Amino acid sequence: MKGTCLLTIVTLFATPALAGQLALVGATVHDGTGGPALEDAVILIEDERITCVGSRVDCVTNGQVEVIELAGRHITPGLVDGHVHYAQTGWLDGRPDSGIGTDHYDYETLQRSLRDDPGRWHRAYLCSGITAVYDVGGLPWTLDVGRSNEDASQRPHYKAAGPLITHYEPVFGVMSAMGTDTFLPMDSDEAARESVEQLVEIGAQAIKVWYLDPPANQREAMDERVGLIGDAAREAGLPLIVHATELRNAKAALRAGAQMLVHSVEDQLVDEEFIQLLQEAEAFYAPTLIVGANWGRAMSSVRVGVEPPPIDDPNGCVDSETKRVIAEAGQLGSAGQLTGAILERVFSGFLDEGAGRAIAGLNLIRVHEAGVPVVTSTDAGNPLTLHGPSIYAEMEAMESAGIPPSEILVMSTRNGAAAMGGLDDFGTLAAGKLADLIVLEDNPSQSAGAYRSITHVMRAGELVPITTYAAE
Ligand SMILES: [Zn+2]
Structure with missing residues (x-):
């Protein structure tokens, strides 16, 4: 693991630093706007906000500032994951609608424990350099997470859509049998x-379809109904978010006023019509490139006697309970026997996934080249798409698809903040913004893999080595 060495903290002069005044000095700053990186930069911070970002001449430190030397390091804004689910775990126990392990896992107990400890995911996100997340679907309790009065430095910015609206009937039976109203x-x-x-009544911050x-034979009627939901969302002043992975349905969503796909x-x-609809709606495009393959890996790993699937967690941010439930995948007993319909789904899923991923990569390039804002999004909480570190593989998949690392940086910071409606407060590094940033050993403008070299995270002005959040 990288980043175990501590930063040198040097307080200039003998006078004690004024409480809450801090200078990060000497790092290369990538401010999230897409402009050139600034070498040997200074970031001044007072309490929870940035007061200056610039050269040593622009941002003058006086003797009463605590100075942290970061020569050779890189600083970017804190990362934003534009698509997560706090009501899911990163494993199949959080998705009873998969039909796998439903006799083995206790969904109601799981939901109570997730509701009682959202800090489990807060820590995994901060540990991974993610200082803001958009929860785009979950149980009603997820709407309480963002209303917490807990110290801001201990949690990422959090905005939630709550229960999803859908026409897909089968999930209602499955979920009500589990005693929940996710849909x-x-x-x-x-x-x-x-x-x-x-x-609106329960405090959703977005409407997700x-x-x-x-x-x-129902498509046109359903398109109209999505339009009606879009109108109602607009009247309520809430953004419409739509899950639609087919071109025709994605167009219907944009015509309905979707602000984020x-x-x-x-x-x-x-095609050109889709691009025009995106531009007219000024919508965000939030691709998820790795979640499908992770579902396939998870579903094929529950067979009795098979080694548990490896997890991608370079800095030890995944908590022990998540690791335990994944490691016990092979113990599902008869519930874990892949037979009949489930086996068929796993293998047809692999075939679809290969084709879908290739098309998704080409579409990402096309949408980005048309100037549409792309938002880095993992769909974390789905099986083996783990809260926190899964953002690294997502960014690497974007790079493999052909997006330059310097642009992935903007998609993973500024664009995510804009999609969450939070750009006044976070997403770029500038005077007046909250001091939400990360420190890396490697250069993120050269390689998307650089985020794995994170050493420190700062949320609301508090600089913390990520080892503080790492799981035991
Ligand atoms: Zn999702």
Whole structure:
């Protein structure tokens, strides 16, 4: 593991530093705007905010500032993950709708423990350099996470959509059997409007529609109903977020006023009409390149007697409970026997995944080249897409698809903050912004893999070695 060495903290002069005044000196700063990196830079911080970013001449330190020397290091804004689920665990126990292990795992107990300790995921995110997350779907309790009065330096910025609105009937039965209401209906115009009203009432910060491909004879009616949900969301002043991975459904979502498309268009290459709709809606495009392959890895690893799947956790940020439940995948007993329909789903999933991933990569390039803001997003909480460190593989997949690392940096900082409506406070490094930043050993403008070399995270002005958050 990199980054175990401590920074040298040098207080200039004998006078004690004024409380809350700090200077980060000598690092190369990549400020998140996409402009050139600034070498040998100074960042001044007072309490939780940045007061100056510039050269040693621009940002003059006086004798009463605590100075932290960071020569040779790189600083970027804290990362933003534009798509996470706090009500999911990174394993199949959090997805009873998969049909795997439902007899083995106790979903209601799991949800209570997740609700009672959102700090489990807060720590994993801060440990990984992520200082803001957008929770785009989950149980009603997720709406309380962002309302916490807990010290801001101990948690990432958090914004949540809460329960999802969907036309996909089978999930209602599965989830109500689990004693939960993760989904809201849209089976009539009235039901759709009521679902939005209910979300507004419980404090949802966005309206999310889970738009799976409807049967051919229902498509037009469903498109109209998504439009109706879009109107109701607009009236309530909430952004509309849509899951739609087919080109036609993604277009319907944009016509309905979607401000963010979660996931990639994966069924075919996007066309000029789609690009125009994205531009007219000024929508964010939030591809998820690795989550599908991780689902396949997870589902194929639950067979009895098989070694547990490896996890990608370079800095030890994944908590012991998550590691335990993954390590016990082979002990699911009869619930873990991949037979019949599940086996068929696993293998057809692998075939679709290969094709979908290739198309998603090409579409990412096309959308980015048209100037549409792309938001780095993992879909963390899904099986083997782990809260926190999964962002590294997502950024590397974006680089493999052909996005230059310097642009991935903007997609993973400024664009995510803009999608969350938080750009006034975070997402770039400038005077007036919150001091949310990370310290890296390697250069993130040269390689997306550089984020794995993170040594420190600062959230709201508090600089912490990531080892502080690492799991035991
Ligand atoms: Zn998701």
